[in-house]
Amino acid sequence: MLDAFEILTTSGIVLWRRHYAPLSSNVIDSLVRDVFIEEKQKSGGAENSAPSYKKDRYTLRWTSAKDVGLVFVAVYRSLLHLSWVENLLAAVRGLFTKAYGQELRKPHTLKVDTAQWNPMFDALVNRLDTGSTRRQSDTLDSEGPTELTPPSSSAGDDAHEPPPVPAPLFKKPAIPAKKGVVVDDTTSTDATPVPTPDTSRPATPGHAASHILTAKGGPGKASRRSRKGQTFNTSAPASSGDESSAGRTLKGSGKNATKGKRRWDIDGMAVEGDDDGVLDYSAPATPGPDTADRELDVSDVNTSQMGSHTGKGQFVLKDLDDEVDAILASSKQQSTSTTTTNGEIATGSGLLNTATSRLTSLFRNVVGGKTLSKSDLQQPLQQMQTHLLEKNVAREAAERLCQSVEINLLDQKTADFTSIDATIRDSMTKALTRMLTPTSSLDLLRDVSSTTSGPGARPYVISIVGVNGVGKSTNLSKIAFFLLQNRFRVLVVAGDTFRCGAVEQLRVHVRNLSALSQREGVGKVELFEKGYGKDAATVARDAVAFATNRDGHAQVQGQGMLYDVVLIDTAGRRHNDTRLMSSLTKFGQLANPDKVFMVGEALVGTDSVAQARNFAKEFVDTKGKLRNNGVGMDGFIISKCDTVGDMVGTLVSMVHATGIPVVFLGVGQHYGDLRGLNVGWAVDKLMK
Amino acid sequence: MAKIEDWLTWALSPTISAILVTLIFSLTLPVLIHYYLYKRAVARELPTFLLLGPSGGGKTALLTLLATGTASPTHISQAPQTAICQLPSTTRASEDQYRSENDTSSRSQPSILLLDTPGHGKLRHHAFSSLTSPAAIKGLLFVVDSAVLSSAAGLTEAAEYLYDILLLLQKRHTQGKTSKGPQAIPVLLVANKQDVFTSLPVGLVKSKLEEELGKVRLTRSKGLLDSGIGVEDDDTDEEGNWLGEYGAKTFKFSQMREHGVEIDVVGGSTNGEGEDPGSVHECWSWIGANI
Numbered sequence: 001m002l003d004a005f006e007i008l009t010t011s012g013i014v015l016w017r018r019h020y021a022p023l024s025s026n027v028i029d030s031l032v033r034d035v036f037i038e039e040k041q042k043s044g045g046a047e048n049s050a051p052s053y054k055k056d057r058y059t060l061r062w063t064s065a066k067d068v069g070l071v072f073v074a075v076y077r078s079l080l081h082l083s084w085v086e087n088l089l090a091a092v093r094g095l096f097t098k099a100y101g102q103e104l105r106k107p108h109t110l111k112v113d114t115a116q117w118n119p120m121f122d123a124l125v126n127r128l129d130t131g132s133t134r135r136q137s138d139t140l141d142s143e144g145p146t147e148l149t150p151p152s153s154s155a156g157d158d159a160h161e162p163p164p165v166p167a168p169l170f171k172k173p174a175i176p177a178k179k180g181v182v183v184d185d186t187t188s189t190d191a192t193p194v195p196t197p198d199t200s201r202p203a204t205p206g207h208a209a210s211h212i213l214t215a216k217g218g219p220g221k222a223s224r225r226s227r228k229g230q231t232f233n234t235s236a237p238a239s240s241g242d243e244s245s246a247g248r249t250l251k252g253s254g255k256n257a258t259k260g261k262r263r264w265d266i267d268g269m270a271v272e273g274d275d276d277g278v279l280d281y282s283a284p285a286t287p288g289p290d291t292a293d294r295e296l297d298v299s300d301v302n303t304s305q306m307g308s309h310t311g312k313g314q315f316v317l318k319d320l321d322d323e324v325d326a327i328l329a330s331s332k333q334q335s336t337s338t339t340t341t342n343g344e345i346a347t348g349s350g351l352l353n354t355a356t357s358r359l360t361s362l363f364r365n366v367v368g369g370k371t372l373s374k375s376d377l378q379q380p381l382q383q384m385q386t387h388l389l390e391k392n393v394a395r396e397a398a399e400r401l402c403q404s405v406e407i408n409l410l411d412q413k414t415a416d417f418t419s420i421d422a423t424i425r426d427s428m429t430k431a432l433t434r435m436l437t438p439t440s441s442l443d444l445l446r447d448v449s450s451t452t453s454g455p456g457a458r459p460y461v462i463s464i465v466g467v468n469g470v471g472k473s474t475n476l477s478k479i480a481f482f483l484l485q486n487r488f489r490v491l492v493v494a495g496d497t498f499r500c501g502a503v504e505q506l507r508v509h510v511r512n513l514s515a516l517s518q519r520e521g522v523g524k525v526e527l528f529e530k531g532y533g534k535d536a537a538t539v540a541r542d543a544v545a546f547a548t549n550r551d552g553h554a555q556v557q558g559q560g561m562l563y564d565v566v567l568i569d570t571a572g573r574r575h576n577d578t579r580l581m582s583s584l585t586k587f588g589q590l591a592n593p594d595k596v597f598m599v600g601e602a603l604v605g606t607d608s609v610a611q612a613r614n615f616a617k618e619f620v621d622t623k624g625k626l627r628n629n630g631v632g633m634d635g636f637i638i639s640k641c642d643t644v645g646d647m648v649g650t651l652v653s654m655v656h657a658t659g660i661p662v663v664f665l666g667v668g669q670h671y672g673d674l675r676g677l678n679v680g681w682a683v684d685k686l687m688k
Numbered sequence: 689m690a691k692i693e694d695w696l697t698w699a700l701s702p703t704i705s706a707i708l709v710t711l712i713f714s715l716t717l718p719v720l721i722h723y724y725l726y727k728r729a730v731a732r733e734l735p736t737f738l739l740l741g742p743s744g745g746g747k748t749a750l751l752t753l754l755a756t757g758t759a760s761p762t763h764i765s766q767a768p769q770t771a772i773c774q775l776p777s778t779t780r781a782s783e784d785q786y787r788s789e790n791d792t793s794s795r796s797q798p799s800i801l802l803l804d805t806p807g808h809g810k811l812r813h814h815a816f817s818s819l820t821s822p823a824a825i826k827g828l829l830f831v832v833d834s835a836v837l838s839s840a841a842g843l844t845e846a847a848e849y850l851y852d853i854l855l856l857l858q859k860r861h862t863q864g865k866t867s868k869g870p871q872a873i874p875v876l877l878v879a880n881k882q883d884v885f886t887s888l889p890v891g892l893v894k895s896k897l898e899e900e901l902g903k904v905r906l907t908r909s910k911g912l913l914d915s916g917i918g919v920e921d922d923d924t925d926e927e928g929n930w931l932g933e934y935g936a937k938t939f940k941f942s943q944m945r946e947h948g949v950e951i952d953v954v955g956g957s958t959n960g961e962g963e964d965p966g967s968v969h970e971c972w973s974w975i976g977a978n979i
Contacts, residue, residue, distance in 0.1 A: 013762055028763050032766060110751070110771050439808070445907040449907075
């Protein structure tokens with residue numbers, strides 16, 4: 001069963017929520033964090049299937065209405081398989097945005113009065129909750145039993161219903177009448193304990209819906225409300241047999257409504273034929289006495305709103321009441337209908353109209369205020385993608401970025417005097433900024449000094465990995481230089497026991513560095529090496545043990561640690577060679593570095609994505625979990641940035657592939673040419 | 689036709705009545721235009737207060753509490769949100785400070801615009817951009833979760849964010865082009881969630897943040913340069929990037945005063961369940977004093 005349903009704004013305010021079971025707000029927080037902000041999970045491509053996200057024992061499904069900035073989230077236990085939740089989300093989105101969209105579009109809106117939404121939601125749940133109720137009906141807060149079998153007692157049913165809105169009910173007499181209906185209905189169904197599946201299943205919920213909603217259908221204070229109520233009422237008959245008599249009477253009294261309903265009925269028939277047949281038979285089968293009452297209700301509703309709003313009413317009716325497919329289709333239609341109106345008009349009418357609409361769309365492009373449709377976005381997005389590709393962003397990353405921008409902008413209106421291109425640019429800048437900005441900034445000095453001081457002090461271990469020839473040793477010595485400047489004692493470990501000359505290369509670096517540091521009177525640096533052919537992981541472990549001075553070397557008095565920072569160089573390896581890559585796992589576990597940085601060169605193109613992914617996935621701990629909260633590594637160092645000019649797309653590709661932030665950039669040949677990443681700078685270069 | 693011509697002739701004729709009408713017209717028109725423009729300008733620009741702080745501090749909850757009187761349940765924000773709030777009648781705005789207690793003439797409580805920004809690390813650019821925007825920002829409310837501050841990670845995150853904000857304010861002040869300097873933006877540190885059992889008291893929140901800011905300042909000054917530094921050609925010297933009094937060993941909020949940033953610390957709880965309305969009251973009175 002559903003555990004919770006929440007409707008929240010993008011600014012984080014919960015507009016409405018219903019918890020069926022206690023639920024920590026952490027669950028939805030982490031959904032927002034992981035999916036919407038950090039985009040760890042790729043959003044499902046298909047529009048009709050609500051994407052899902054698993055957290056703890058829960059599965060979360062959501063859908064969003066971008067134009068009003070709403071997110072609808074349904075939470076249920078992962079054990080259950082609730083296929084109807086998708087429909088619920090679609091229906092709620094349609095109805096809620098219709099009811100409150102106007103209000104929410106106003107600036108400075110923090111809250112909307114959602115008291116009237118409660119009965120609406122209950123009705124929706126009852127209506128759409130199909131398969132799983134049989135399993136878990138008792139957990140549904142109040143109306144469980146009514147779904148299992150036709151309601152056993154009308155009193156219970158009435159008592160549990162959320163009270164109709166106390167606001168000006170302009171039709172008091174209608175309520176007792178309806179109660180009568182309920183009683184009658186239940187007794188009738190009780191009399192036939194094994195009803196035909198069609199009549200039994202959704203009958204009561206549908207009825208409840210009509211009951212509740214007619215109750216508040218009247219008040220003139222909110223026309224939307226009443227319209228909805230009316231549509232609920234009309235909606236009931238299409239699938240529930242018992243209510244179809246009401247539908248008939250409705251047909252009789254409101255001509256417009258009849259038309260609308262029939263049209264959708266035909267749609268439904270196209271999908272599933274025999275349902276309607278049953279409906280037809282059951283209509284006369286329902287006992288007569290209450291029909292008068294119903295007629296009363298219905299006519300009341302009709303007098304309130306029917307005629308003028310049928311056009312809109314049809315939409316809601318379609319949402320609620322057709323078969324599953326129809327609902328999905330309708331919600332889809334609903335979402336696209338507003339955007340494609342322009343296009344539809346153009347295609348639907350003659351040549352002349354096409355020309356004028358094209359002219360207006362051109363004009364709108366200049367003036368702004370244009371609602372963006374898929375076709376509008378296609379070409380500029382294609383241009384944007386090419387632009388990104390030219391900046392050396394990997395195709396995969398560029399495509400995904402464009403996709404997210406498209407999702408973001410679809411159905412949106414462009415601002416005044418803003419062309420589509422500018423809007424896309426703006427949105428892309430935001431997307432890039434969000435992607436490149438790390439969730440928490442890395443302050444290496446802070447980390448080092450807090451690890452190496454205080455109780456439980458130990459050396460801080462950093463290891464550098466990467467493909468051959470990207471500049472691992474060079475960047476390692478740059479980091480060593482930076483640390484030396486800050487008066488740390490650094491031990492450089494020659495973990496590359498493979499390539500000839502690797503150790504000698506590091507020795508030269510260390511000699512230079514120690515000469516530099518001696519001259520400036522700052523930290524000290526040493527090389528730790530065991531020659532060639534040894535296992536790198538063992539060398540690294542020994543080096544850490546040496547730096548920690550665990551054995552208490554005789555010549556060092558007191559003090560404990562010999563070095564503050566251990567920098568481990570590793571052999572370069574091809575990322576798609578499993579034999580070489582697998583030794584990284586052992587290395588990671590034995591040396592247990594505090595930070596693992598991967599060096600990637602800015603020159604590399606599409607391959608960067610695969611490199612980043614393959615390296616990240618090797619760093620698993622003994623339990624088989626990726627280290628550093630499941631991302632594997634701690635940061636990228638992008639080397640050779642000075643050689644590419646504006647084409648810094650590698651940054652984007654690597655961050656995109658793994659979600660690991662870029663911490664350093666190599667921008668020159670000297671020891672001092674190491675920089676932190678300035679996101680604004682990178683984005684500027686990319687968008688130039 | 690003849691009528692209009694008559695009128696025009698009369699208007700240009702040297703009669704006393706025509707001169708009088710012209711005089712009245714020419715004198716009142718500028719006044720009317722002035723009032724019209726003045727009214728419009730005032731109506732548009734409300735004093736703006738910015739809500740900042742790390743994620744989970746309770747910014748959005750505070751926003752709803754200030755704007756509507758009750759705190760809504762909230763989740764992590766993805767987008768900024770604005771709200772117009774009216775000062776409660778119990779709070780006196782700064783413009784009312786000389787008004788007599790016994791003055792019974794009706795006074796209109798001023799409205800303010802509150803701007804809530806997302807606190808998540810990836811979305812802080814909203815906050816920075818609205819800080820540098822030309823809109824008249826009257827003050828910042830930096831909301832922290834005083835329970836989270838007792839953990840090292842939480843404290844560091846809050847301090848780093850606060851450091852960035854304060855440095856931005858300081859640069860805004862020191863690098864002002866005009867001799868008058870930009871208008872000072874005061875900061876209110878709201879130690880939120882005082883109702884939580886593990887929360888730190890206000891005094892401790894202040895001292896812990898000061899201490900942590902000192903550490904952040906130290907490592908930032910030693911840290912690597914930004915990749916963007918060469919491009920901007922700003923050539924900011926070390927002193928320009930040093931928060932507070934240059935060369936001072938420890939950081940104190942009072943050091944920011946010389947850079948035109950006044951920092952106050954108050955406690956509060958947005959989840960106070962009615963028994964603690966005073967918490968918001970302090971925020972209100974600060975807002976009232978800084979309008």
